[in-house]
Each structure stands twice: as structure tokens, then as C-alpha cells.
Amino acid sequence: MLSIQRLRERMPLVVFILLVVLLLMLVGIACACVTDHPMQVAERTISAISAMPAIIELWTYTFAALLLLTFVVPYRRRAVGRASPADLQRFLF
Numbered sequence: 001m002l003s004i005q006r007l008r009e010r011m012p013l014v015v016f017i018l019l020v021v022l023l024l025m026l027v028g029i030a031c032a033c034v035t036d037h038p039m040q041v042a043e044r045t046i047s048a049i050s051a052m053p054a055i056i057e058l059w060t061y062t063f064a065a066l067l068l069l070t071f072v073v074p075y076r077r078r079a080v081g082r083a084s085p086a087d088l089q090r091f092l093f
Helices: 004-010 013-035 038-072
Strands: none
């Protein structure tokens, strides 16, 4: 059985957030295409290109923040010797 909590435990936070954003974008595109004629959606998209610099700026800041987080948030270092029993049993189902 698929559960969001189990899925969240198995993948990194950044990947989870990117998947949620991708899912929201897909739902938004599906809703836009269902409610309007496809050509109206295409014309609206083409006319929205003037808003593109703001979107590019937003994604630039987002990637910069993620890059900064990778340096600020400490990650767990692997031991050089033998792994502990808790680490060995982590992926057992």
C-alpha cells in the first residue's frame, strides 16, 4: 500500500519537494486544459511570456537557497569502521 509518509521517509527532502511541485504543475496544466479550449490555453501561455523574467528570477533564488542549504545543513558522516547494528538493519522490511 502506497503511503506518503513511507515515501517521505525513503527519499530526501529536496526530492520530495520537487516531486510535489511537479505534481502540482501537472494538476494545474490538466485543469487548465480541461476548462478551456486548447487554443485559448496556448494563446494565454504565449501572452504570459512577458512574466518570464520574474519566474526565472524566482527559480534562480530557489536553486541558490537549495545550494546554500546543502552547505549549511550538516549531513551524517559515515563511520570508517564496521557499521552499527542499527545501520545494518535500517533497510530491512
